[in-house]
Amino acid sequence: MKSAVLGKDLLGLERLSPDQIRLVLDTAEPFKEVSERPIKKVPALRGKTIVNLFFEASTRTRISFEFAEKRLSADTVNVAATGSSVQKGETLVDTAKNLEAMRIDMVVIRHPSSGVAEFLGNRIRSNVINAGDGQHEHPTQGLLDLLTIRDKHGRIEGLKVCLVGDVLHSRVARSNIWGLLKLGAEVGVCGPDTLMPRGIEELGVCRFRRIEEAVEWADVLNVLRLQLERMEKGFIPSLREYYRVFGVTVERLERAPRRLTIMHPGPMNRGVEIDSRVADGSHSVILDQVTNGVAVRMAVLYLLAGGRPELAAAAKRASPPGPLSTSWRGGTTGAPE
Amino acid sequence: MSPDRTTILDARALSRALQRMAVEVLELARGTDDLVLIGIQRRGVELAERIAKLIEKEEGVIVPRGALDITLYRDDLETIGPKPVIGETRIPADLTGKHVVIVDDVLYTGRTVRAALDELADFGRPKRISLCVLVDRGGRELPIQPDIVGTPVKVNGGERVDVLVEEIDGRDEVELVKTGGGSR
Numbered sequence: 312m313k314s315a316v317l318g319k320d321l322l323g324l325e326r327l328s329p330d331q332i333r334l335v336l337d338t339a340e341p342f343k344e345v346s347e348r349p350i351k352k353v354p355a356l357r358g359k360t361i362v363n364l365f366f367e368a369s370t371r372t373r374i375s376f377e378f379a380e381k382r383l384s385a386d387t388v389n390v391a392a393t394g395s396s397v398q399k400g401e402t403l404v405d406t407a408k409n410l411e412a413m414r415i416d417m418v419v420i421r422h423p424s425s426g427v428a429e430f431l432g433n434r435i436r437s438n439v440i441n442a443g444d445g446q447h448e449h450p451t452q453g454l455l456d457l458l459t460i461r462d463k464h465g466r467i468e469g470l471k472v473c474l475v476g477d478v479l480h481s482r483v484a485r486s487n488i489w490g491l492l493k494l495g496a497e498v499g500v501c502g503p504d505t506l507m508p509r510g511i512e513e514l515g516v517c518r519f520r521r522i523e524e525a526v527e528w529a530d531v532l533n534v535l536r537l538q539l540e541r542m543e544k545g546f547i548p549s550l551r552e553y554y555r556v557f558g559v560t561v562e563r564l565e566r567a568p569r570r571l572t573i574m575h576p577g578p579m580n581r582g583v584e585i586d587s588r589v590a591d592g593s594h595s596v597i598l599d600q601v602t603n604g605v606a607v608r609m610a611v612l613y614l615l616a617g618g619r620p621e622l623a624a625a626a627k628r629a630s631p632p633g634p635l636s637t638s639w640r641g642g643t644t645g646a647p648e
Numbered sequence: 649m650s651p652d653r654t655t656i657l658d659a660r661a662l663s664r665a666l667q668r669m670a671v672e673v674l675e676l677a678r679g680t681d682d683l684v685l686i687g688i689q690r691r692g693v694e695l696a697e698r699i700a701k702l703i704e705k706e707e708g709v710i711v712p713r714g715a716l717d718i719t720l721y722r723d724d725l726e727t728i729g730p731k732p733v734i735g736e737t738r739i740p741a742d743l744t745g746k747h748v749v750i751v752d753d754v755l756y757t758g759r760t761v762r763a764a765l766d767e768l769a770d771f772g773r774p775k776r777i778s779l780c781v782l783v784d785r786g787g788r789e790l791p792i793q794p795d796i797v798g799t800p801v802k803v804n805g806g807e808r809v810d811v812l813v814e815e816i817d818g819r820d821e822v823e824l825v826k827t828g829g830g831s832r
Contacts (some may be wrong), residue, residue, distance in 0.1 A: 334733075338734060340732065340734075341717065341720075341734040341735065341736060341737065343736075344736070344738075346722070346736055348770065349742075349770070349771065349772070350770040352770070352772075353720035353767075353770075354720065354766070355719075355720040355721075355722075355725060356725075381678070383720075408671050510748060613720075613725075616725060617725045632808055
């Protein structure tokens, strides 16, 4: 059994193996049940201190992480860029080192610059979890999307999943593409040329120029948020025009040859990238994504918290695994009870 | 049978032990009115299921049963690292006022039972909790004792008890295994 199952940090899905991704999804399953208990809390991370360091606005992700941490009994502190010494010009590493001097165990970081999570992870001892870094990755969103697809369809392999909208600026899209491809899904992208990264096909994804083609092809549409400031910068002519050409509407879904699953990472712009009737309709698993987000984040926190390889190796040496000790408590008492 | 594995209970002996345990559970709980059987993942769950079925045959009533995975209540996440896959926890109903019988395969240090007691407390306030194990191998590290025991087993250093059940391992057996290792 490998103990440091995810390594020290969770930076992105590009780095994870298919087995590691499956491990997180499988570990998330029992955590779903914890949130349904009368007392929604287990002591697994008792005594751990986790800092949520958010340099960018976030409601869903921050609250989801906070619920996950609290339901695992960790102690949490939220630091926002505004109102902290970051405003006085302190560097990120100084901020983090000061936090470490107060004996923290993990940092969850959201930052507008790509690569910040890795930069930080290389400079502090605490586990670092990327909660979205610039246009790079948002791994826990990718994982919760995978879990939601697996819940709905019973599998990921062989499914056709299309990301619709602003792929260029989307870290959610990148994490989705890596995760889906690694688990054997076919991935499509669909959106205006101005919002598609050049050479996207080289990742092994199909490119659709018209939403109608994507609807015809896909089992799942993951509709990305159109950031409204994109219009000001000239990526799209107008929101109305975008909705007319790329909006996911009831009329378009009615022409789909099979029943589509509709996902959206939030926050939604109703009437821009998605029709309200679709968002609230029977195809939508958007709120399931939110529920799964807490379970996936609990799984990630739990797996990273246990990652003390040297201690685990010592414990393993103390009790050599027997032929049946694939499960811990299994029938064997050679393993620690 | 290889020389380093000794059978303690074969399938028939295991079946007899379970029948006796089922009767003892009924006596201890004075019938089935408030009885809930909770098996500890993984083999405890199968054993609880069997005991519940034996009671059903005897008494003609359905006994509520559940499963408990105590992984998240362990006290050694730091040293052992996370368990790869956590089993299901399924509690049939509010446990308040019930007589809960915890069922596990082997009782050793008592740490699993300690964790199970903590976890059960988060599901209600049973009027009583009892402990029923197939094998008591001694070696307690906590003040925890079983109420019902299938068989006590004396285990020396370098030996281990394996419980095998049909549902998971393909056959029913309890074995003493020489690991040749150190004090465990």
